[in-house]
Amino acid sequence: MSVSDPQAGFAQAITRPRHRPFILRNPSVGVFLICLALFTLGVTVLSEDYGLGLISTSFVKTLGKTLCLCLVAIAMDLVWGYCGILSLGHFAFFGLGGYMIGMWLMYARTELIVAASMAEAPIPPTPAEITDAIGSQIFGVVGASDFPVVWMFADSFVLQMLLILAVPGLLALIFGWLAFRSRVTGVYLSILTQAMTLALSLYLFQNDSGLRGNNGLSGLQNLPGVQAPQSLVSIWFLWGSALALALGYLLVAWVVSGKFGSVIRGIRDDEARVRFLGYSVEGYKLFVFTLTAVIAGIAGALYYPQAGIINPAEIAPIASIYLAVWVAIGGRGRIYGAVIGAAFVSLVSTWFTGGQAPSVDLGFYRIDWVDWWLVVLGLAFVLVTLFAPKGIGGLVDLLTWRRHPDRHGADLGPDQGSLREEEAET
Amino acid sequence: MSTLLEVSGVSVSFDGFKAINNLSFRIGPAELRAIIGPNGAGKTTFMDIVTGKTRPDEGRVIWGERSVSLLRMSESRIAQEGIGRKFQRPTVFEDQSVHDNLLMALKKPRGPFAVLFYRPESPDEARVEELAAEIGLEAALPRKAGELSHGQKQWLEIGMLLAQEPKLLLVDEPAAGMTLSEREHTTDILRRAAETRAVVVVEHDMEFVRRLDCKVTVLHEGSVLAEGTLDHVTQNRQVIDVYLGR
Ligand SMILES: Nc1ncnc2c1ncn2[C@@H]1O[C@H](COP(=O)(O)OP(=O)(O)O)[C@@H](O)[C@H]1O
Ligand SMILES: [Mg+2]
Numbered sequence: 096m097s098v099s100d101p102q103a104g105f106a107q108a109i110t111r112p113r114h115r116p117f118i119l120r121n122p123s124v125g126v127f128l129i130c131l132a133l134f135t136l137g138v139t140v141l142s143e144d145y146g147l148g149l150i151s152t153s154f155v156k157t158l159g160k161t162l163c164l165c166l167v168a169i170a171m172d173l174v175w176g177y178c179g180i181l182s183l184g185h186f187a188f189f190g191l192g193g194y195m196i197g198m199w200l201m202y203a204r205t206e207l208i209v210a211a212s213m214a215e216a217p218i219p220p221t222p223a224e225i226t227d228a229i230g231s232q233i234f235g236v237v238g239a240s241d242f243p244v245v246w247m248f249a250d251s252f253v254l255q256m257l258l259i260l261a262v263p264g265l266l267a268l269i270f271g272w273l274a275f276r277s278r279v280t281g282v283y284l285s286i287l288t289q290a291m292t293l294a295l296s297l298y299l300f301q302n303d304s305g306l307r308g309n310n311g312l313s314g315l316q317n318l319p320g321v322q323a324p325q326s327l328v329s330i331w332f333l334w335g336s337a338l339a340l341a342l343g344y345l346l347v348a349w350v351v352s353g354k355f356g357s358v359i360r361g362i363r364d365d366e367a368r369v370r371f372l373g374y375s376v377e378g379y380k381l382f383v384f385t386l387t388a389v390i391a392g393i394a395g396a397l398y399y400p401q402a403g404i405i406n407p408a409e410i411a412p413i414a415s416i417y418l419a420v421w422v423a424i425g426g427r428g429r430i431y432g433a434v435i436g437a438a439f440v441s442l443v444s445t446w447f448t449g450g451q452a453p454s455v456d457l458g459f460y461r462i463d464w465v466d467w468w469l470v471v472l473g474l475a476f477v478l479v480t481l482f483a484p485k486g487i488g489g490l491v492d493l494l495t496w497r498r499h500p501d502r503h504g505a506d507l508g509p510d511q512g513s514l515r516e517e518e519a520e521t
Numbered sequence: 522m523s524t525l526l527e528v529s530g531v532s533v534s535f536d537g538f539k540a541i542n543n544l545s546f547r548i549g550p551a552e553l554r555a556i557i558g559p560n561g562a563g564k565t566t567f568m569d570i571v572t573g574k575t576r577p578d579e580g581r582v583i584w585g586e587r588s589v590s591l592l593r594m595s596e597s598r599i600a601q602e603g604i605g606r607k608f609q610r611p612t613v614f615e616d617q618s619v620h621d622n623l624l625m626a627l628k629k630p631r632g633p634f635a636v637l638f639y640r641p642e643s644p645d646e647a648r649v650e651e652l653a654a655e656i657g658l659e660a661a662l663p664r665k666a667g668e669l670s671h672g673q674k675q676w677l678e679i680g681m682l683l684a685q686e687p688k689l690l691l692v693d694e695p696a697a698g699m700t701l702s703e704r705e706h707t708t709d710i711l712r713r714a715a716e717t718r719a720v721v722v723v724e725h726d727m728e729f730v731r732r733l734d735c736k737v738t739v740l741h742e743g744s745v746l747a748e749g750t751l752d753h754v755t756q757n758r759q760v761i762d763v764y765l766g767r
Contacts, residue, residue: 350637353636353637353639353640354621354624354625354636354639354641355633355636355637355639357614357617357621357624357625358625358636360614360616360617361614361617361625364614364615364616365612365614367574367596368608368612368614370595370596370597370600371572371596371597371600371605371606372597372600372625372626372681372685373597373600373601373631373685374597374631374636375595375597375598375631375632376597378632378633379633382633382637
């Protein structure tokens with residue numbers, strides 16, 4: 096406990112090397128970007144139209160969709176793993192992003208079809224007639240033909256793309272403002288986010304919601320005006336998804352690397368203490384919640400054109416819970432953990448629920464994985480939570496031999512006279 | 522004497538139990554004050570009120586030259602006004618390094634956007650090292666706060682307080698769980714801090730209070746029992762009865 100000369104401390108700071116570049120301070124970012132680039136290149140080389148044809152177009156789509164799921168998982172990790180807000184509603188933002196791009200895709204494609212069919216008519220159609228025709232094409236399934244207000248920007252590519260950011264962002268901003276301002280935390284906040292998701296999905300199920308009720312939006316895999324076959328389009332979307340994932344990863348890594356990361360991890364660990372340091376905890380939570388909602392929206396906007404269809408069932412509360420499970424299994428509080436969790440669990444999940452996994456015959460009972468997969472997943476979640484809170488990502492610590500001293504509640508140190516935490520509490 | 526903080530006629534009850542009862546208290550801009558009192562006297566609750574954690578049922582809490590009321594402000598706003606607080610049990614961010622703990626506390630803009638784009642410059646780093654030296658933790662800067670001993674955590678928390686550069690420091694039982702020499706160092710830090718700002722120290726230990734050598738306020742059942750030098754209050758009949766005579 097020497098009280099050294101402050102001047103000496105100052106000299107030390109001056110000679111200390113300037114901050115190293117971001118990428119050197121966060122080696123995992125570089126490793127991840129290289130892996131992602133190799134993966135994308137590999138899939139391209141093995142694809143049907145650009146390479147050897149070893150990977151089917153539908154599998155390319157599955158991989159592209161998986162990249163989008165990784166992106167939303169990163170957002171979940173930022174809001175939950177780093178900031179401690181267990182949001183069980185981020186799939187709602189994901190779905191909203193999908194709906195926003197779906198509206199433009201459907202409108203623009205229907206417009207082309209309608210224009211082509213009307214071009215043969217002897218009298219050229221008026222713009223109003225074209226709009227009416229598009230309306231009855233799109234909304235015929237729900238017995239309507241007028242365009243609801245929510246479609247007012249669907250004819251403009253730019254505006255509708257902005258809505259991908261604005262709609263999830265605004266919903267998160269309003270919801271978060273109400274929830275954080277009244278200091279709803281923990282389980283109550285999780286329940287509230289579930290309620291939001293449920294309300295949104297029930298609303299979308301209605302035929303007069305203006306988004307085609309339970310039919311949802313379909314045919315999203317067809318890009319308007321693009322003649323290229325799906326085998327090409329799927330690769331383009333894979334590239335787009337990989338790029339979005341890379342940018343999302345960089346953004347989140349940058350956000351958590353500096354003082355902002357310190358503050359939100361502080362909020363996760365001891366919210367009250369952060370307040371007494373003078374930080375407005377609510378503002379930080381709101382920022383993180385909204386930012387991650389926007390990322391989720393972008394992920395959804397890339398996912399659903401690859402899926403081809405979006406309907407309200409996609410926004411069911413359970414989807415957001417799966418998202419939390421992926422992040423927990425992958426390892427929260429580390430970005431690559433979220434990526435590993437989302438990729439691994441969603442791919443395995445596709446395999447099991449797709450009926451490809453061989454059933455196990457126990458003689459007295461046949462285990463059909465389609466039915467039993469959820470049980471396995473639930474069990475895995477419980478086991479990981481109990482015995483490996485660091486998740487799959489924790490293996491990286493073992494590999495790199497990096498020690499993460501985590502002595503919460505353990506002996507406070509070998510120093511003479513130091514007390515145990517319990518004694519200190521009196 | 523000008524007043525930095527004035528608490529007057531404040532009462533708080535928890536489920537009918539009056540933890541603070543018509544308490545009045547004032548402190549000047551560069552003053553060291555010790556608050557003593559038996560367990561449950563309301564010392565921590567008093568700090569909760571000043572820092573905005575607990576809202577009093579009645580009374581006024583007036584702050585600074587402009588005499589603003591603290592009662593309408595949020596905890597973070599009060600902290601930004603210049604009131605720093607050290608908790609009874611050391612609360613540092615165990616998962617983060619000593620350096621990051623101090624950097625977070627450093628007096629800098631606190632808004633989300635300012636913090637997002639903040640990159641530490643050399644004066645900030647120098648200030649962190651200076652603070653670390655003052656609390657005897659310069660060698661521990663890269664270590665995780667969770668690895669520190671109990672006494673070191675107490676110091677780190679005091680260091681974080683100093684980093685905030687508050688006008689008023691509220692320190693709850695800083696010497697709990699410290700060795701004798703650690704206590705001496707703590708007294709030094711607190712007395713030095715009190716040269717430029719107001720410091721209120723809650724402490725159980727009489728020896729520690731004696732070494733602080735300052736005006737003492739005795740709290741009992743939520744109100745002030747006596748005030749004055751340590752010798753003066755320890756001769757007070759009531760004080761002896763409720764506190765020292767135990
Ligand atoms: N949040 C609370 N709810 C109920 N009772 C409380 C609360 N905070 C403090 N008290 C009670 O108020 C009294 C004063 O507590 P405290 O201020 O912690 O005393 P001290 O710090 O002087 O030991 C105690 O009897 C305590 O039990
Ligand atoms: Mg106390």
